[in-house]
Amino acid sequence: MLSFAGKLVLAPMVRAGELPTRILAIRNGADLVWGPEIIDKKLIQCKRHVNEKLGCVDYLVDGTTSPVFRTCPQIEKGKIVFQIGTSTPSLAIQAALTVIQDVDGIDINAGCPKHFSIHSGMGAALLRTPDKLCEILCELVEKVGRPYGKTISVKIRLLDNREDTLQLINRLCQTGISHLTVHCRTTPMRNREQPIRGYIKEIYEVCQTNGVTLIINGGIKSRSHFQEIQRDLELPKEIGGMMADCAEQNPTVFLDSPIEWFDVVKQYVRIANDYDNNLGNTKYMISRIVPGKSKFYQFFARCKTFQEIEHVLGLLGPKGDPLGDPLPFIENCRQQEKLAK
Template sequence: MKFLCARFSEKIGSIDFVEKGTGSVVFRTCDEEKDRVVFQMGTSDAVRALTAAQMVCKDVAAVDINMGCPKSFSILTTLRRNMSIPVTCKIRLLKSSQDTVELARRIEKTGVSALAVHGRKVPDRPRDPAKWSEIADVVASLSIPVIANGDVFEYDDFQRIKVATGTSSVMVARGALWNASIFCPKGKLPWEEVKREYVRKSILWDNDIKSTKHTLKEMIMHHSSLELPEGKAVIKSDSLVDLARLYGEEKSYDFFVKN
């Protein structure tokens, strides 16, 4: 784990956790989202997990461990014993539904507050359909809330997956990366409009350039191609001002930076 320290950014009113030496922002949050944001990490080391969680625990609502595939349960147990905020975790499906249910039950016994289940197995590819029925098997076997994840690309999919699985809530990944307006009940906005708004928001909140480029590339790869001029220009961009010029947001950049 990188050696981090916390600092307050007066410019945008955020709490930044930065890497000592480089000053790179590793995690950023603010008071407005303190009771809503969940800090997720992936690790196989209980001590490192606890150290990271203790750094951010006063500024987040919960800590989540992205297990991906089965890891040591000592991580979850260590966090539960030493943290006052909720601890949750996220898993993928195992080879059989029975194996997944058994894993979920063992996780529940560690005392976590909720479990997210991605409806694909480790060897599955993103194009493979998420197995909602196997998420339902986990829901039926646990008493803690289960969060369904996989193949949610339209607003109506939220209700569809909840009905199909019986989960209390839904997690969205690629669908939100490709078009964040997926959360709008009236339907998604055109992706060109969403891209420009995302660039504006990145400028407003001084978002890390690597993070901003990653999201833009995900959007472009889904709707177009990185081999076209726009994609190549995003890849070559070294700063937010480069992206502002690319998407015609120079005025937004000048306004936010100067004010």
């Protein structure tokens, strides 16, 4: 079983948390990585394929080629937590059983504030239906966690006040889960708002009494920033930290000294290429890693193929400065494209 105590981990992130980001994070100090939330009904449609060429396992909907979930056991085994979006115990179990042999833990998303999740009773809506949330977790513990020796966990947000939050956490801890992640903001709060960290120790005590590990999330900017928070709030070392926003911009943020963006983008593209990552997703991540003020932001935005991305990368100097102008090459690619039509 995974141990979460005191770990610094990559948050679940739709789009950003695909395999290349997770590999980059693991290679650069992340103790554990969460996959992006995948909805139960989507996962249930998938079949497992061993991808010999890449050394990966893919979960694919029949007749499609782009995997809903791809994992590389050689790198991720012992470190990968799979997050499910659900509001139905039976579907949650079915979804968890679909992937269980390739992941180390199953996590339930009970914190997403987006309309898409809430209106179908998933994400943060589960915080308002605690009976249902507890039923999902109890069933997962009994039918997936225990028989397969895997960790069952849940990621929540704070409720409007301390008492209600502690009461909810006490209930969740009694479902048999091994781990809890608390995003230290309430559901209406946005990521730019300062998290509420005033009663983390009390949350920890409830968890500890029930043998549940705790990771806090929200506004942690780096490993050193997490250590600062631990020191300032005198937090026990067993409480871990989870990073999203800053790890999306720089998946090496788990290191004591994170790598600069111009080297991060090179490493990222190499991994994305090696693991046949989808071009749209690769471009999305490049746009998160490359600062908007760099000329390269525009250069990469104009690329339409991996070959063009590689060409632009070749002109990225050792300090993020341009070694030449990639635009003529890109214009030429557009011309060739027109002629080929």
